[in-house]
Amino acid sequence: MTPSTRTDVVIRTYGPGQIPPLLDTIADIWADAHPELVDTPGASTDGLSVPALRRQVLGHLKHEGFTLVAAYASGSMIGFGYAFPCTPEYWYGDLLPQIPEHVRVGRLMGLCELAVTPARQSQGIGARLHAELLKAIAPEWSSLLVRPDNTAGRGLYDRLGYKYAGPYRNEPGGPVYDLLLLQVGPTLPKLRRSDK
Template sequence: MTTSTDMVIRTYGPGKVPPMLDVVADIWADAHPELVDNPGAESQGLSVPALHRQITGHLKHQGFALVVAYAGGTAVGFGYAFPCTAAYWFGPGLVDQVPEGARTERLMGLCELAVRPPWQSRGIGSRIHGELLKSIAPHWSSLLALPSNRRGHDLYSRLGYQYAGPYRNTADGPEFDLLLLRVGPDI
């Protein structure tokens, strides 16, 4: 059996991502079967086509990084993030409610982090997260998690993220938990 120490972790910039969209979307679908089988998920932007659109739209951000974990040559997990401004990430309704450092220091927007279920709880998500932090070197990291995503919340809590408030991408979209991590200038 392959262990997390047998993992190969690769980081890709924007130019290498388009051919990998189906691979990462397949990982995402495996990690979120409750969304794949939910007919309302597409209208909430929580679907494989929505993920394709989301990643493609984020490729334009300077410093974009995709990290993929491989076991035996097969992709088993991924995450992607990019440096962003607080105004972009938090939006006008929330930007004044986050800590000053999250508004003024280097901020990483962590957009997705998913590991196939057979590979979860082996440290792979933590390793992907660590590689994103190395690649982007933020002072703060922020992400959105569905309140129902208990496994994700458990991982983010172990990584040090703290709840910062409720967040909606759109007025009629699902409510997420906004999570923040103070990374510091030295990773």
């Protein structure tokens, strides 16, 4: 666990073995951040429910490089995000042929979730969580799925520089998401003292 502080919010970074005790808290934050999904008919079958989130997180723990970042204020978690490095084949699925070659060969981070409790939204916490994930994983490209009707999330991703890459379905007959891409840049080697 690595802390990063600024103002009253502390960001901590966690690896896969540290996640199970946090699962209830991140599920609660996800539910608070997505009240429109909690009681929506069909949300659980579309993978947009607290039980689906729990299954998703536990299933993703097996990915090498899995990283979860959490924001805390006054000792309580107020937001989280998680991601992992992944292959283009895994992440893009049927959309892969539409992804430009230069994107497919770069180191890719799949951003799976980013949620901040409503009382702390629009305070830069989501952007800080995103920045910590980029720092921890050091990708050349980041990609995520967002519901087309998620205007708050889409606004954040637009401000972070993500661009629309195409429509995406996790499974046949499932909901259509917007697949977004962000060029982070090539991972640059650290300068040796003699290179300065």
